[in-house]
Amino acid sequence: MRVLLTAINAKYIHSNLAVYSLRAYAAPYRDRIETAEFTINQQQDYILQRIYEKKPDILAFSCYIWNVETVLSLARDIALVLPETKIWLGGPEVSYNGEELLKTYPEITGIMRGEGEKSFLSLLEYYLENKGEPEEIGGILFRKKDGSIGQGRPEWPALLPLDEIPFPYQDTEDFAHRIIYYESSRGCPFACSYCLSSLDRSVRLRSIPLVLKELQFFLDHKVPQVKFVDRTFNCSHSHAMAVWSYIREHDNGVTNFHFEIEGDLLREDELELLGQMRPGLVQLEIGVQSVNPRTLAAVNRKADFEKIARACRKLKAAGRQHLHLDLIAGLPWEDFDSFRESFRQVYALGPHELQLGFLKVLKGSGIEREADSLEMVRRHRPPYEVLYTGWMSFADLLRLKGVEEMLEVYYNSGQFSVTVAALEKQFANPFDLYDGLAEACREKGAFDVSLSRMQRLNMLRDFIRKEEKLPAAVGDQLLLQDWYLRENAKTRPEWAPDLTAWKSVIAGFYRSQDRRNRYLPDYGQYDWKQVMHMTHLEPFLDGDGAPQAWFLFDYRHRDPITGNARMSRIEENPA
Known part of the structure; x- marks a missing residue:
C-alpha cells in the first residue's frame, strides 16, 4: 500500500513540519510513505492531478485554518476519482470538531486528533499489517463500515517524550529558498484563552545534546532560516541559554534562527548573550498583544509590559537582533481608543516589524467558549476572525x-x-x-x-x-x-531633480582615486566607471538648485538587520 502525507502550505517558502515528523516516527514504514507539499495559491485542479498520479491507498492531510477549506474540497474530488483511497485528516483545525466533519463529509475516512505520531503509526500497523482494530487506536475518530462514526480508545495516546521523535530532516537535502521549521519543545506554560497552546500547559523539552546535534545539521547544510515553532522558547532559562550559546559559537555566517519568546522572561544573562551575536543571526518575535490590563486579564494573559519594554530597549540598543512585536485587535475590553494607546506604547519600542493582527476565535480555544459572554461575533468560515465585539x-x-x-x-x-x-x-x-x-x-x-x-x-x-x-x-x-x-x-x-547638470561633478568624484580609497575602500579591484555603476551619489539641493549635501549609497555593504545600503554623507564638495 502507498501512503501519501500531504501539506498545503500558505506560501512556497514554507515547509510543513507535521508531515515530516509523522513520517520520521513511522520509521518501520518509511519506504512506503511519500510526502507532497503544495500551496494554497496553486489551482486545486493541479493539486488533484498530482495526488491522482501518485494513486495513494492512504492519503493524509495536515489541516490548518489557512488550508482546511481547500482540503475538504479536494477530499470530495479525490473520493470520486480514487474511490478506494482512505482519506484521513489531522491537525489543529480538525481536532475539535471531528464528529461534525465526518457527518458533513462522507468522503473522509477518519480524523486524527491532537498529536498524531502515535495515532499515525498505529493506523499504518492496522492498514499495512492487519494489526488490531481502529477502536483500539487512541486519538482517532473513524467511519465504520456501516457509515456510523466510531471512536478509538477514549484516552488519547500518552504525550510523547520529544526525544522519541526522530529528527525529521535527516534525508532531506532541498533546503534552498525554504524556511525550515524545528521544535525543541511542545506545550506552553501559559493559558492565553485565544491560543490553542493553552490547552496543553505541560511543557516537554527535547534534550539539549539532541537539539545541538540537529542544529549542527542545519548549520552544516547552510539552511537559510530555521524557525523554531516552540510556543514560548525561553520558558526554560537553561534550555534557551544552551541553544543560544551554541548558535553564537557555531555561527556559519549564513543561517539565521527565529524564536517566539516571552519578553518579560528575558534575564540579564540572556540579554548579554544575545548582545554578543552576529547582527541578523537571531530574530526574536514577542507577542505583546495589548497593554490594557483589563484586556490581558480577560484572556488570562500574564504579562509585565514594563519588563517587556525594558528588554526590547536593551535589544534595540545592542542592535544585534531583528525584533518583531505583535498586537491583536478585537480582544475583550479593548475599544478603539484603548487599542490606539496600545499601538502607541508598543510602536515606541522601535521594533523592526510591528504586526497588527486580528483576533481569531479558534475552534477549541477558551475564548470560543466565552464568545457569547464577551459579546464577540466571528466569521463562520476559517480563519474565524472576529467581526465585532462589545467594545469594537x-x-x-x-x-x-x-x-x-x-x-x-x-x-x-x-x-x-x-x-x-x-x-x-x-x-x-x-x-x-x-x-x-x-x-x-x-x-x-x-x-x-x-x-x-x-x-x-x-x-x-x-x-x-x-x-x-x-x-x-x-x-x-x-x-x-x-x-x-x-x-x-x-x-x-x-x-x-534632473542630475544632468551634475554628471561631470559626479564623474569627477569617482575618477578621484583618493576619494574612492577614502569612501569606498573595498572597490579597489574595479575601475571608476564600474564603481559609479555599482553605487549611487545623490546631491540634495536647496531652493536655488545648489547642493546642500551629497550622499553616497554603497550597495555592497548593507545593514544585516534592515537590508538597507550603507549611506555616507560626503563632507566635502565632490567637485
Missing part, C-alpha cells in the same frame, strides 16, 4: 485594517524608514500617521489596486504635502534617500 464595532475593525495595510507598506517593509522616522515625530501618536495614510488611500481608491513601489512613494509624497507636517523640499529629500537606500534604482521619480 465592525467599522472600527475595518478602520484598523487600513492601518494594518499602511503599517505593512510604510513601516514593516523597511522601504520608507528615513521618511517615516521623520514624519512620525510630527504626530502625537504615530497611530494617527498610519490612520491618516489609510484615509488618503481610501480617498484615492488605492486599496482597490496593486501599487508599485514608485506609486507608494508618490502616495507618501502627496500625503506629506497635503498634511504639511514637513516642508515639501525636506520631504522630497527624505523620500529620495529611501528610494536609493533600498536599491540602486535606475528609474528616478518624475519629481526628482
Whole structure:
C-alpha cells in the first residue's frame, strides 16, 4: 500500500513540519510513505492531478485554518476519482470538531486528533499489517463500515517524550529558498484563552545534546532560516541559554534562527548573550498583544509590559537582533481608543516589524467558549476572525485594517524608514500617521489596486504635502534617500531633480582615486566607471538648485538587520 502525507502550505517558502515528523516516527514504514507539499495559491485542479498520479491507498492531510477549506474540497474530488483511497485528516483545525466533519463529509475516512505520531503509526500497523482494530487506536475518530462514526480508545495516546521523535530532516537535502521549521519543545506554560497552546500547559523539552546535534545539521547544510515553532522558547532559562550559546559559537555566517519568546522572561544573562551575536543571526518575535490590563486579564494573559519594554530597549540598543512585536485587535475590553494607546506604547519600542493582527476565535480555544459572554461575533468560515465585539464595532475593525495595510507598506517593509522616522515625530501618536495614510488611500481608491513601489512613494509624497507636517523640499529629500537606500534604482521619480547638470561633478568624484580609497575602500579591484555603476551619489539641493549635501549609497555593504545600503554623507564638495 502507498501512503501519501500531504501539506498545503500558505506560501512556497514554507515547509510543513507535521508531515515530516509523522513520517520520521513511522520509521518501520518509511519506504512506503511519500510526502507532497503544495500551496494554497496553486489551482486545486493541479493539486488533484498530482495526488491522482501518485494513486495513494492512504492519503493524509495536515489541516490548518489557512488550508482546511481547500482540503475538504479536494477530499470530495479525490473520493470520486480514487474511490478506494482512505482519506484521513489531522491537525489543529480538525481536532475539535471531528464528529461534525465526518457527518458533513462522507468522503473522509477518519480524523486524527491532537498529536498524531502515535495515532499515525498505529493506523499504518492496522492498514499495512492487519494489526488490531481502529477502536483500539487512541486519538482517532473513524467511519465504520456501516457509515456510523466510531471512536478509538477514549484516552488519547500518552504525550510523547520529544526525544522519541526522530529528527525529521535527516534525508532531506532541498533546503534552498525554504524556511525550515524545528521544535525543541511542545506545550506552553501559559493559558492565553485565544491560543490553542493553552490547552496543553505541560511543557516537554527535547534534550539539549539532541537539539545541538540537529542544529549542527542545519548549520552544516547552510539552511537559510530555521524557525523554531516552540510556543514560548525561553520558558526554560537553561534550555534557551544552551541553544543560544551554541548558535553564537557555531555561527556559519549564513543561517539565521527565529524564536517566539516571552519578553518579560528575558534575564540579564540572556540579554548579554544575545548582545554578543552576529547582527541578523537571531530574530526574536514577542507577542505583546495589548497593554490594557483589563484586556490581558480577560484572556488570562500574564504579562509585565514594563519588563517587556525594558528588554526590547536593551535589544534595540545592542542592535544585534531583528525584533518583531505583535498586537491583536478585537480582544475583550479593548475599544478603539484603548487599542490606539496600545499601538502607541508598543510602536515606541522601535521594533523592526510591528504586526497588527486580528483576533481569531479558534475552534477549541477558551475564548470560543466565552464568545457569547464577551459579546464577540466571528466569521463562520476559517480563519474565524472576529467581526465585532462589545467594545469594537465592525467599522472600527475595518478602520484598523487600513492601518494594518499602511503599517505593512510604510513601516514593516523597511522601504520608507528615513521618511517615516521623520514624519512620525510630527504626530502625537504615530497611530494617527498610519490612520491618516489609510484615509488618503481610501480617498484615492488605492486599496482597490496593486501599487508599485514608485506609486507608494508618490502616495507618501502627496500625503506629506497635503498634511504639511514637513516642508515639501525636506520631504522630497527624505523620500529620495529611501528610494536609493533600498536599491540602486535606475528609474528616478518624475519629481526628482534632473542630475544632468551634475554628471561631470559626479564623474569627477569617482575618477578621484583618493576619494574612492577614502569612501569606498573595498572597490579597489574595479575601475571608476564600474564603481559609479555599482553605487549611487545623490546631491540634495536647496531652493536655488545648489547642493546642500551629497550622499553616497554603497550597495555592497548593507545593514544585516534592515537590508538597507550603507549611506555616507560626503563632507566635502565632490567637485
